[in-house]
Amino acid sequence: MRKENFDRAKQDYEKWGINVDEVFHQLKSVSISIHCWQGDDVSGFEVKKAELSGGIDVTGNYPGKARTPEELRQDLEKALSLIPGKHRVNLHAMYAETKGKVVERDELEPEYFGNWVNWAKEHGLGLDFNPTLFSHEKAADGLTLSHPNEEIRQFWIRHCIASRKIGEYFGKQLGTPCLTNIWIPDGYKDIPSDRLTPRQRLKDSLDQIFAEEIDETYNIDAVESKLFGIGSESYVVGSHEFYLGYALTNKKVYLLDTGHFHPTETISNKISALLLYFDKLALHVSRPVRWDSDHVVIFDEELREIALEIVRNQALERVMIGLDFFDASINRIAAWVIGTRNMIKALLYAMLMPNDYLKQLQESGNFTERLALIEEFKTYPFGAVWDAYCDYMGVPVRETWLEEVKKYEQEVLRKR
Numbered sequence: 229m230r231k232e233n234f235d236r237a238k239q240d241y242e243k244w245g246i247n248v249d250e251v252f253h254q255l256k257s258v259s260i261s262i263h264c265w266q267g268d269d270v271s272g273f274e275v276k277k278a279e280l281s282g283g284i285d286v287t288g289n290y291p292g293k294a295r296t297p298e299e300l301r302q303d304l305e306k307a308l309s310l311i312p313g314k315h316r317v318n319l320h321a322m323y324a325e326t327k328g329k330v331v332e333r334d335e336l337e338p339e340y341f342g343n344w345v346n347w348a349k350e351h352g353l354g355l356d357f358n359p360t361l362f363s364h365e366k367a368a369d370g371l372t373l374s375h376p377n378e379e380i381r382q383f384w385i386r387h388c389i390a391s392r393k394i395g396e397y398f399g400k401q402l403g404t405p406c407l408t409n410i411w412i413p414d415g416y417k418d419i420p421s422d423r424l425t426p427r428q429r430l431k432d433s434l435d436q437i438f439a440e441e442i443d444e445t446y447n448i449d450a451v452e453s454k455l456f457g458i459g460s461e462s463y464v465v466g467s468h469e470f471y472l473g474y475a476l477t478n479k480k481v482y483l484l485d486t487g488h489f490h491p492t493e494t495i496s497n498k499i500s501a502l503l504l505y506f507d508k509l510a511l512h513v514s515r516p517v518r519w520d521s522d523h524v525v526i527f528d529e530e531l532r533e534i535a536l537e538i539v540r541n542q543a544l545e546r547v548m549i550g551l552d553f554f555d556a557s558i559n560r561i562a563a564w565v566i567g568t569r570n571m572i573k574a575l576l577y578a579m580l581m582p583n584d585y586l587k588q589l590q591e592s593g594n595f596t597e598r599l600a601l602i603e604e605f606k607t608y609p610f611g612a613v614w615d616a617y618c619d620y621m622g623v624p625v626r627e628t629w630l631e632e633v634k635k636y637e638q639e640v641l642r643k644r
């Protein structure tokens with residue numbers, strides 16, 4: 229029955245010149261950067277652990293959170309086994325393994341990530357990286373790279389320099405460049421009396437961090453902007469315009485997080501504009517519910533629009549797709565699986581649209597047919613193709629993956 233559904237669906241799409249076999253081939257080569265921090269509520273494994281800070285928050289107390297690097301890797305393996313394709317794992321500096329020794333963040337070395345690298349090699353995964361500029365006593369006032377205290381600012385500069393070296397090590401070891409992304413929480417709760425000086429300091433900090441050239445075969449630098457956070461509602465130093473300008477003039481990758489804009493502002497509308505000026509672009513796909521609430525990614529309109537912008541502009545090799553959500557109110561492995569499968573599902577949806585024809589309709593001013601087709605394709609037999617893709621990739625079809633997560637919860641998570 230399922231095979232028949234797929235054969236019929238294939239014919240439906242083929243009528244529009246869409247070759248489903250080619251689509252499968254193309255989709256298979258897309259790697260999503262899956263954030264490790266969904267698995268432990270952004271806690272990390274530092275010996276001297278501080279509470280989560282930086283204007284981000286994780287709510288919920290679902291049992292079974294990963295408490296050790298081994299548990300986190302085991303959980304990631306479970307999630308990865310239920311997601312079609314070969315992907316990447318995105319780490320933060322606070323996931324270093326220092327064998328019980330307190331290692332300051334500005335003294336982190338690649339060796340503290342050796343287990344992650346060996347694990348990534350074993351599973352054929354790429355690794356991405358982020359310096360951690362929050363959950364730390366030196367970030368207690370919410371300021372890091374723009375800090376007026378020179379000693380504190382230099383500490384964070386050294387941490388970011390160390391992080392780029394770790395990224396370079398990942399790239400060398402794994403044969404795929406590591407995206408090292410800098411996000412800082414710096415900002416003010418209330419209306420600032422000087423917006424310029426902190427931005428001047430941040431610019432200077434970035435110049436110092438990037439002073440040493442690193443071969444992009446191994447490490448690619450990115451900067452992530454934000455509009456506001458909890459406790460930085462009035463002003464964020466690293467705003468959209470700040471990083472857009474910085475990335476453009478310094479040949480860095482600009483990272484757009486879907487939750488870091490005004491509530492009704494979408495990033496799908498920014499992708500084509502940025503692709504005109506940047507060679508590469510990075511994303512943190514998340515789901516803001518009213519604010520930057522980091523909900524699990526669902527198959528909604530904006531996700532499909534993001535995927536369409538990447539696919540119809542032939543930008544799959546230029547847009548580095550990463551995820552960024554953290555929900556502790558549901559099974560954390562299910563969160564990874566739902567969010568990542570949805571991202572892949574949206575790309576498939578975009579690949580199954582008659583994109584060239586739709587472009588022609590727009591160019592010729594035929595907006596009636598453009599709207600009619602976009603709407604009709606929403607109910608094309610997309611589900612049958614998605615099921616066949618999961619089957620082809622050897623992962624559970626439809627919601628059957630949930631059974632495996634439930635079993636894992638009983639056998640592993642509930643015993644933690």
Ligand SMILES: C[C@H](O)[C@H](O)[C@@H](O)C(=O)CO
Nearest residue numbers: 265284358411485512552
């Ligand atoms: C933990 C991440 O680095 C963090 O979520 C950052 O990327 C962000 O989006 C902060 O709002």
Ligand SMILES: [Mn+2]
Nearest residue numbers: 452485512552
């Ligand atoms: Mn982000």
